[in-house]
Amino acid sequence: MACYVDDVPENGGSCIKHGDEQIAIFNFTRRNEWYATQNLCPHKQQMAISRGMIGSAGESCEPKVACPFHKKAFSLLTGECIGEEELVIKTYPVKITDGKVFVGIA
């Protein structure tokens, strides 16, 4: 278990500690979806993705998160940076049971 549902702000993110790893969890209330990614922004190696704003991109409404440092935006589905293909972040599956948030870490 990573945390409780109400630990993560609605339509926002929080960071959890898993051993030495940091994982960003997003509560996309508006879409009734949850996402998890690495917390490290690969652009300038900052642990900040969880503090970024989430939203959608394009006609397909691809869910995304923008790093608070330089607004590099990453797809929450694929982890690919929108506009700069060479940057990619890891994504993880999320499951919600009884108000608890579980993240699948391979």
Place this chain on the structure above:
Amino acid sequence: MSKPTIIVVGNGMVGYKFCEKLLARSAQFQIIVFGEEPRHAYDRVHLSEYFNGKTADDLSLSTLSWYTDNGIALHLDDPIQEINRTQKTIHSLKGVVLKYDYLVLATGSSAFVPDIPGIEKEGVFVYRTIEDLELIKACAANAKSGAVMGGGLLGLEAAKALIDLGITETHVIEFAPRLMPRQIDSAGSSMLQMKLSQLGLHIHLNKSTAAIVGDKKIHALKFNDDSQLAVDMLVISAGIRPRDELAKLAGLHVGTRGGIVVNEKMQTSDEHIYAIGECAVYEGMIYGLIAPGYEMADIVAAHLTAADKSFYGYDMSTKLKLIGVDVASFGDAFITEPDCRTILFEDTHKGIYKRINITNDGKNLLGGILIGDAEAYNMLLQTVNNKIVLPPDPEDLILGARGGAASDGAGIMSLPDDALICSCEAVTKAAICSAVNDGGVTSIDGMKKCTKAGTGCGGCVPLVKDLIAGTMKANGQYIKNVICEHFDYSRQELFDLVKINQLKNYDLVLDHYGKGDGCEVCKPVVASILSSLWNDVIVKQEVIQDSNDRFLANIQKGGTYSVVPRIPGGEITPDKLIVIGQVAKRYGLYTKITGGQRIDMFGAHLSDLPLIWEELIDAGFESGHAYGKALRTVKSCVGSTWCRFGLHDSVTFAIEIEDRYKGIRAPHKIKGGVSGCVRECAEAQSKDFGIIATEKGWNLYVCGNGGSKPQHAQLLATDIDNQTCIKYLDRFLMFYIKTADQLTRTATWLNKLDGGMSYLKNVIVNDSLGLGAQLEEEMQLLVNTYHCEWKEVIESPAMRKRFAHFINAPEEKDPTAQFEPMREQVKAKGW
């Protein structure tokens, strides 16, 4: 059948471009590249940006994987030693021997180092590669003075690099009687010299260096006239020499003054060997600019793939910014009467020199020179290259149309279709227009991806932007000012809609007027609108706030935050200073005085922020909103309470104003200043609003700006009393808050405002729209609902909970946030 092998000798910009061009034309070749530098190809044109914080990676033209992905074998750090033309093989320093079908020499050039006694001493450098720059950087750390030998284009670039490295005394030594003798005439050169001298560069012309003096290390230059100049380091930039030694060794034809001789297909005297870029000489000329180098690369790629393309010389027009001074030279810059007519404009006050040469019949432009203001360069170059017929008053080209309507850049659309807009990538006007018409491109970034226009030297970017806008306009496409893909409204339109419909949160606004799920652009815009209208505590909607507003502090390198308590007017008691000191010490914060007369504390962990603020608020501090698009500070001079020149009490008035507008959210940050007399020690005219004491009251200035494009504030009202001043400020600020685009400072807002300052004055002072009372009322509502956001947070356990790095381990701090010691304090570890 195996693919024919092409070996490229040299992995500079042109060598790299050749690979790119060939790949674009054909995949039928096996490409092998040898480079003598340890790095793969990087942008040498913008080398001096290495000192402005760009890294070697930023300068790279591609990633290393680009080579492997495209099947190119790249041998770095391995110069070719020998070409065996009979067996068609090359031999590298590391002992690699390979057979080629075609060989492309892109060996570039090296710095010409004159044979002067002492040239081998320590502290003498050339300026060519990233390695050279690193050596220069290391030496500059301990040097106070430095000289550049050579006052040409590269020499002045090198001088800029020395200035950027903190060399306080930088000299330029030129043998010729003027700077940049190849590009500009003597009048232009003396204007450039004047501008550069004003910027602190010491320029010595007609100086021939006889010897470099010093024991092991340089300590002075000795000149032929027996004078001496003491310097700690010297950068030699006395011209380039083509790297033709390999070609010479192989028995290829070389020019009398160096350079590998090529024909119009860039073939050397051996038809299987090509030479491109600065190592090649075509009809006695070496082309030392990037655009012709790229052109040559394309010609070889074309020839190898049996396409027809030839080199017929190249336009050497150039525009650049040297230490902040525009310099441009285009077409035939030096032609003189009686072969042409010349129009000159010289303004020694502003440091502007312009010269255009026109045909004797006044019909065509031949060339010219621009110093100090080169805005017209692109258009003038197009006029030369496309032989566009000149207007009846050709002086308008450099002076602008005077008396009457200003030209609106309509000239761009009248260019012929084959006009070359981006010469680095050979993109024509037709290609750009069709990318807009058929490719649906609407932005410069899109254009770069689609056509590569603007990706070389970047000089054509303004022209490309104008062409995109012009083409869209010509198509009747309405260029609508919208916030982002989620809202088809401008900020001003959305502001009114939110107000009329009394919408109080982001999701409601999105449901009513937007689509999709929002983004990092529209969320902060709506957050600012909601705050400017209803002034509720912003952290109640934390997830739509921009990076800094979300945690009410400024995010810094490493993910820690900085804290700025409000110090109204810059006035603070000793007791409060002590509290700041104690807090900073307790939480290990780096402290610095800000430009706005307050104290910034850096390096606070997210979870420490509420604790820090608890202590600050206990001592009577409030949030300083340094993180918000809100009122920052009202800077003041000490005024009549102490100053013998002061006319009024500027500190008291500054505090009153800062307290009135604190916490108010706006499209961008707002800064103010109050000066107690005309000496203007508070620098109020550089602020969004500035108040300066007069004998009879105050003068109110608005819409000033520091930053990258400084602009003085303009006079709104004279000799007004305190109440009137506040009334006008209420109206002015509220009018700005309601009508400006997001992230637009007051100066830019005014520049875009139809009617400009006279219109604004009419609205604010004469109340021409009849909005005065309403604006004052709306402002009063914001003033009455002021709250310290940090006080709200520390009193709310739910809000406090969000200030934790790990939500499942709230006590723990981010272990990746690291500091390094610096001058008895700490700094964030570099990126």
